[in-house]
Amino acid sequence: MSTAVPTPSTEALPALSLSNRAPTGAPRVPVTKKALTADHPTWCPGCGDFAVLAAFYRVLEKLQYPHENIVTFAGIGCSSRFPYFVNTHGGHFIHGRSLPFAAGISLGRDDLHVFVFGGDGDGFSIGGNHLVHTARKNVRLTYVIMDNFVYGLTKKQTSPTSPIGFKSKTDPTGAMDQPINPMRTLVNSGATFIARSHATQVNHMIDMMTRAAQHDGFSVVEILSECVEFYAGAFDAANPRKGGAFRSIELKKHDGTPEDASRHDPTDELAAYKLATEPWPGSFGIFYEVKRPTKNRLEADLIARARERTKGAADLDLLQASFARLR
Amino acid sequence: MVGSNSPMAGAETPGASTVQTVPDAVIRLAGNSQDGIQTIGGFLARLAGRSDQDVMTYMTIPSTISGGPSIFQVRMGTGEILSAGDHADFLVAFYQHSYDAHLHSLRPGGVLVYDSDHVKPDPEDKRFTAVGIPITSLTVEAVGGASKDKGKNIFVLGLIARAFNLDVEKLRTLVTERFGGRAEDIVRNAMLAFDAGYAMPVENLLGHCYRFDHKPRVTGQRAQVTMDGNTALTYGLLAAGVRHGSGYPITPWSSIMEMLRTELPKYGGVFVQAEDELSAVSQALGFSYSGHLAVTGSSGPGLSLKMEALGWAVMAEMPLIVVNVQRGGPSTGLPTNVEQSDLLQAIYGSHGDAPRVVLAPRDVEDCFYVAIEAGRIAREYSTPVLILSDFALATRIEAFEEPDLEKLMADPKPDLSGRGADYKPYPLERITRHAPPGSRMESGTYPVVTGLEHDEMGHPTGSPELHTRMTAKRREKIKRLAATLPVPEIYGDAKGDVLVVGWGSTFGPIRDAVKTLRAAGEKTGQVHLRHVHPLPPGLEEVFRGYRHICVVEMNDEGLYGHGQLATLLRARYANPAIRSIAKTDGLTFKVREIVDGIKRLQAAAGSNGKNHA
Numbered sequence: 001m002s003t004a005v006p007t008p009s010t011e012a013l014p015a016l017s018l019s020n021r022a023p024t025g026a027p028r029v030p031v032t033k034k035a036l037t038a039d040h041p042t043w044c045p046g047c048g049d050f051a052v053l054a055a056f057y058r059v060l061e062k063l064q065y066p067h068e069n070i071v072t073f074a075g076i077g078c079s080s081r082f083p084y085f086v087n088t089h090g091g092h093f094i095h096g097r098s099l100p101f102a103a104g105i106s107l108g109r110d111d112l113h114v115f116v117f118g119g120d121g122d123g124f125s126i127g128g129n130h131l132v133h134t135a136r137k138n139v140r141l142t143y144v145i146m147d148n149f150v151y152g153l154t155k156k157q158t159s160p161t162s163p164i165g166f167k168s169k170t171d172p173t174g175a176m177d178q179p180i181n182p183m184r185t186l187v188n189s190g191a192t193f194i195a196r197s198h199a200t201q202v203n204h205m206i207d208m209m210t211r212a213a214q215h216d217g218f219s220v221v222e223i224l225s226e227c228v229e230f231y232a233g234a235f236d237a238a239n240p241r242k243g244g245a246f247r248s249i250e251l252k253k254h255d256g257t258p259e260d261a262s263r264h265d266p267t268d269e270l271a272a273y274k275l276a277t278e279p280w281p282g283s284f285g286i287f288y289e290v291k292r293p294t295k296n297r298l299e300a301d302l303i304a305r306a307r308e309r310t311k312g313a314a315d316l317d318l319l320q321a322s323f324a325r326l327r
Numbered sequence: 328m329v330g331s332n333s334p335m336a337g338a339e340t341p342g343a344s345t346v347q348t349v350p351d352a353v354i355r356l357a358g359n360s361q362d363g364i365q366t367i368g369g370f371l372a373r374l375a376g377r378s379d380q381d382v383m384t385y386m387t388i389p390s391t392i393s394g395g396p397s398i399f400q401v402r403m404g405t406g407e408i409l410s411a412g413d414h415a416d417f418l419v420a421f422y423q424h425s426y427d428a429h430l431h432s433l434r435p436g437g438v439l440v441y442d443s444d445h446v447k448p449d450p451e452d453k454r455f456t457a458v459g460i461p462i463t464s465l466t467v468e469a470v471g472g473a474s475k476d477k478g479k480n481i482f483v484l485g486l487i488a489r490a491f492n493l494d495v496e497k498l499r500t501l502v503t504e505r506f507g508g509r510a511e512d513i514v515r516n517a518m519l520a521f522d523a524g525y526a527m528p529v530e531n532l533l534g535h536c537y538r539f540d541h542k543p544r545v546t547g548q549r550a551q552v553t554m555d556g557n558t559a560l561t562y563g564l565l566a567a568g569v570r571h572g573s574g575y576p577i578t579p580w581s582s583i584m585e586m587l588r589t590e591l592p593k594y595g596g597v598f599v600q601a602e603d604e605l606s607a608v609s610q611a612l613g614f615s616y617s618g619h620l621a622v623t624g625s626s627g628p629g630l631s632l633k634m635e636a637l638g639w640a641v642m643a644e645m646p647l648i649v650v651n652v653q654r655g656g657p658s659t660g661l662p663t664n665v666e667q668s669d670l671l672q673a674i675y676g677s678h679g680d681a682p683r684v685v686l687a688p689r690d691v692e693d694c695f696y697v698a699i700e701a702g703r704i705a706r707e708y709s710t711p712v713l714i715l716s717d718f719a720l721a722t723r724i725e726a727f728e729e730p731d732l733e734k735l736m737a738d739p740k741p742d743l744s745g746r747g748a749d750y751k752p753y754p755l756e757r758i759t760r761h762a763p764p765g766s767r768m769e770s771g772t773y774p775v776v777t778g779l780e781h782d783e784m785g786h787p788t789g790s791p792e793l794h795t796r797m798t799a800k801r802r803e804k805i806k807r808l809a810a811t812l813p814v815p816e817i818y819g820d821a822k823g824d825v826l827v828v829g830w831g832s833t834f835g836p837i838r839d840a841v842k843t844l845r846a847a848g849e850k851t852g853q854v855h856l857r858h859v860h861p862l863p864p865g866l867e868e869v870f871r872g873y874r875h876i877c878v879v880e881m882n883d884e885g886l887y888g889h890g891q892l893a894t895l896l897r898a899r900y901a902n903p904a905i906r907s908i909a910k911t912d913g914l915t916f917k918v919r920e921i922v923d924g925i926k927r928l929q930a931a932a933g934s935n936g937k938n939h940a
Contacts, residue, residue: 035771039786068767084775084787089764091616091776091785093609094639100573100606104613104621105764107597108571109741112617112764130609133602299597306592315594316736319565322590323729326552327377 031067033057038087048199048225048235049079052146055205056086056115062210065113073102075127077119078153079146079225096127103139103295110296113213114141121151124160124180135189135218137295142212143220146199147182148227149234156230163280166231182222183276183287187269193219194272194288199226200239201246204284211286217294224281238281249275249285266290345535346492351381351404352537353412354487357429358421360388360397363480368399369724370484370501375403376553376726377497380539383835384724385411385915388663396424405542409835411723413917417490418455419483420446421462430455438533440486442479458532460486469523470516478520485524492538495525549729556694556720556832559727560650561586563698564622566730568737569648570596572622573610575603577629578662579721580652584624594739604632608649612636615645616776618741618763620702624650624714627669628658634677637711639778641681641801644759646705646712648698653717655913664913665718667831668882670891673713674860680798682805684712685860689834692727694720697857699735708804709759715859717881719915720832745769751783752776755796758804805861814865815854822872823850825925828905829879830856830892833916837879840921851925859892867900875932876905877925879916884909906932 029035036057043049060070072090074080075098083090093101102116123131123145134143150168151157157170161182165174186194193215195208205223212219224235236242252263264285265271272288310318354371356364368384375382385400402412414434420426420441426448433439435454443459466479481502488498502521506514530536554562561583564572570591574584587598597614601607607623614621625633630651640647653669655661673685684704688697694716701712745767752774753759762774775785780797782788817826819841829837834855844851854869856862870876878893889897890909897905908924910916 029771038772038775068765068773071764087771087773089762089766089773091643092778093612094635094778097605097609097636100601100609101613101616103599104571104573104610104615105617106613107599107610108614108617108619108621109763109765129602130606133606299592303592303595303597307595310593313593315565315739316732318590318593319562319736320732322562323552323732326373326554326558327550327729 029067031060031064031070033061035067036060036087037085039084041085042081043078044227044229046228047078048148048223048227049082049146051199051202052079052117052144052205052223052225053082053085055202055209056082056144058202058206059209059213060088062206063113063213069112071102071105071112071114072117073098073105073114074117075122076153077122077151078148078227079117079119080122082117096122096125097130098122099127099130099134099143102141102143103134103137106139106141107296107299110140110300115213116141116143118143118145119152120145120147120149120159120161120180120182123147124182124185128160128180131185131220132189135186135191135220138190138192138217138292140217140294140296141219142209142215143218144209144212145182145220145222146225147222148225148231149179150227150231152227152230168230181276183282184273186220186222187272187276187288191220191288192217192290192292193286195219195221195286196282196284197221197223198235198238198246198284199223200235200241201284204246204248208286211289215289217292235281238284244281247281247283249283249287251286346538347535348538348540349404350406350540351402351408352417352491352539353400353402353415354417354419355398355400355415355429355432356419356421356483357396357398357425358419358480359394361394362397362421364397364399364421366505367480367484367487368401370498370505371401371403371487371493372724372726373501373553374493374497375401376551377501378494378539379551380405380726381408382553382724382726383408383411385719386722388722396428398425398429403539405540409838410918411835411915413919417487419487421479422446438490440483440529456533458529460527460532462486465523465527466520469519471519472516478516481517481520482524485521486527486529487524488521489525489527490529490533490536492536549731551726552729553724553726554691555722555724556688556691556716557582557652557722558586559691559694560688560698560714560716561590563695564648564650564702565590565594566695566732566735566737567648567699567702568620568739569622569698569702570594570739571598571611571614571619572596572624573599573601573607573614574624575601575607575629577604577626579654579718580624580626580629580650582721583650583652587622596739604629605636608633608636608647611647611649612640612645615640615647616761616763618743618761618765620646620648620706620737620739622648622650624652626652626654626662627656627660627672630669630672631676634672637683638677638679638681640711641677641683642679642778642780643776644709644753644801645761645776646709648701648705649711649713651713651715652721653715655718655911661913663718665832665881665915666911666913667715667717667833667880668891668911669715670830670859670880670882671894673715674895680802682802683710683860684708684805684808684858685715686712686857687715687831687859688720689831689855689857690727691720691723691725693834693857695730699737702737704808707758708808709761710805715831717832742766750774752785753781753783753797753800755783755800758807809858809861810864812858812861812863815856815863815869817869818853818855819845820850820852823852824873825849825875825877825929826852826854826870826873827877827879827921827925828854828856828892828896830859831880833879833881836916836918836921839918840925843918843922844925856892859895862895862899866896867902870900870902870904874904875925875928876902877908877928878905879908879921879924881911881916882909883911 076095611623
């Protein structure tokens with residue numbers, strides 16, 4: 001077989017500037033489902049992830065960000081195939097590290113809208129440490145965790161959210177370890193926007209993802225998304241069509257009415273924690289939402305203060321001055 | 328005299344207070360790390376730099392949290408200083424343990440200055456000129472107040488200034504620059520200590536004092552700058568256009584990330600301290616993906632943690648600079664000692680077939696230029712580039728000519744220009760050019776960047792043909808780079824008995840060893856590799872010119888008797904004349920060790936009758 005020999009690149013690196021984003025000549029087209037559709041999903045028929053994808057298209061249609069400024073990234077797992085099915089800039093990183101990768105994108109470029117998709121293995125197991133630290137740093141990006149309580153891509157092993165007793169190939173007699181409670185973990189982590197949704201509730205998902213995208217900070221939405229192949233019926237208890245009850249969180253309106261007293265105040269961390277400890281299947285909606293300076297903002301401030309001290313000196317002058325001090 | 332290791336054996340006139348002119352001198356200061364030994368070592372190095380002299384330092388730092396024995400060795404003088412010196416000419420011992428541990432490093436006939444408040448020297452030992460001075464009590468007397476013995480380092484600086492006829496005004500300026508900006512009494516106390524040390528009639532005690540041979544520099548040269556290797560590497564990254572990065576603290580890489588964290592905001596950049604090494608390399612790759620030239624770095628164990636993501640960078644063809652400041656390993660190993668045992672990890676670590684570029688700076692100055700080259704290669708070839716520095720380079724201070732920054736500064740801005748309708752993220756016939764987010768796609772199709780094997784558009788594929796062709800694409804671009812590299816220069820004899828090959832920080836001692844051998848009439852050459860992966864062209868031909876090819880490196884000879892570079896070179900050139908001089912004591916090579924090693928290899932080859940010509 002002939003192998004390719006790349007020809008040398010004769011082009012010099014182009015003169016670069018953040019402002020050289022010259023239009024290509026092509027007219028700007030609205031962001032539509034058609035424009036966003038890419039490869040046909042490789043998920044199993046009936047997988048909850050199809051609904052998440054459909055909802056995400058609708059979110060982007062609603063928000064109408066410049067198409068080229070949308071970034072969709074993911075780690076490894078069934079749900080992490082997501083970026084192949086969305087026609088935006090994006091890609092597929094390694095298992096568990098999509099959050100720090102996305103943090104790099106977000107902190108490197110304030111003009112982008114960064115969305116990260118992943119599953120429970122990516123988010124709560126191999127990448128658990130990154131979830132906590134991205135949350136506490138409040139990096140501006142949106143993280144959607146498609147939680148199916150099982151490792152699907154590797155064909156049914158126990159996941160960090162599998163309930164005790166769940167029979168898998170790695171726990172044939174039933175899972176024995178205490179599962180992660182995602183909402184509780186997230187409230188503890190310092191995330192500034194935390195919501196929970198269900199893949200059978202399309203409008204609810206759209207609402208949650210839209211509000212997450214609009215949140216200035218680290219926003220995370222856990223979506224219960226059924227794996228029909230390896231954990232069918234896992235989320236029926238919250239699916240009205242399967243005889244369950246989808247209980248959505250009513251947010252406080254601060255209208256002084258007596259019924260407002262029983263509504264949830266999303267800025268109340270203890271109340272969020274209480275909601276997170278409700279018995280299965282719990283409630284759906286916004287658990288927590290507060291304003292806290294983003295790392296993006298804090299880094300920008302650091303730059304502004306540094307530039308003020310150096311009176312905005314050019315890069316060359318700065319480095320020359322550093323060398324002059326070492327003469 | 329340079330490289331002879333007996334630099335102070337200049338002509339001496341008998342009688343008190345004579346001045347002896349020397350080409351260079353090795354001064355070793357031995358005490359505890361909290362005594363500010365590094366500080367005076369640094370002053371001497373800076374002074375040498377400002378006086379257009381050559382300088383090199385050698386430092387050991389204990390890995391304990393605070394305190395512990397520490398040394399700083401300065402070799403300063405005129406001419407080319409390539410190594411910190413096998414033996415000291417002038418030893419200052421602050422404590423008994425300093426005396427006990429470092430007397431062996433003093434050459435016979437050398438000068439021992441000890442603090443008679445702490446050290447009881449062996450009165451029978453007549454090998455050295457021993458001078459006891461109550462350094463501690465004289466410092467306390469001079470400075471007074473509540474500062475205790477703080478300042479005895481500066482006292483010793485004054486003493487050395489007198490013994491070596493150093494430029495006192497320049498030293499005063501350096502001290503003031505260093506302590507200025509702090510409380511006034513700190514500068515005042517430093518000056519009091521300095522003057523007290525300088526007032527010691529040390530020439531009477533020694534019978535003479537010294538003066539460095541002064542050779543005026545050729546006019547038109549740029550000023551000299553003095554810094555350690557980590558500083559030079561950091562400035563090289565800035566010149567290369569690096570404005571973004573992420574890291575996790577580990578000795579001896581940390582000072583690079585500390586400096587980047589302080590410097591980058593001034594340049595409009597961001598450096599993130601990550602929660603771990605995995606996050607650090609991932610964030611750096613995120614910066615790269617967003618269009619910036621980014622850096623991450625670590626030391627041995629941390630590099631191991633980054634390996635999975637490096638595999639992704641190779642597969643996704645993402646530019647990235649990865650600095651590895653090597654230390655003794657494996658595992659936590661010797662955190663504050665030197666070793667070159669990460670070469671194979673740097674080249675072959677990670678999983679799958681993952682060709683990438685590995686460069687190694689040979690001295691402090693080269694740290695600056697290697698960083699710039701790494702940036703250029705990373706962008707041009709869309710590849711991760713590893714820089715292998717080490718503990719010795721990181722901490723030692725050298726003077727070098729100030730770089731011509733106007734010519735060297737790279738443009739750091741991302742390329743967000745629109746991409747034409749024919750844009751492919753992974754073209755088979757061309758080197759990948761990443762289109763960062765923000766770039767508009769005329770085709771309406773946005774690129775997917777991925778660690779799965781992919782077709783030209785970035786779609787996952789399991790096609791046997793495509794995996795073969797894409798693997799070749801990733802390999803061939805590195806080979807294409809190899810073809811552009813210069814044939815390594817030979818120092819010394821272009822043909823002869825012995826070629827000494829090295830890489831990284833061993834450059835200086837190897838050069839001194841080659842000089843020593845050539846001075847003794849041996850036909851000897853030196854090749855020092857900056858490009859360790861891919862290897863430069865022409866080495867095969869160079870190797871043919873010698874009977875022995877001795878590869879000198881600070882790592883283990885391994886199961887098959889060859890150090891890591893020697894193993895690579897033997898695999899690549901299948902030349903049995905390639906043999907190994909390797910060691911793992913955590914210390915830099917002494918010139919003598921290299922010379923002896925070469926003689927051993929020559930003798931072994933001779934006795935076996937294996938003359939490979």
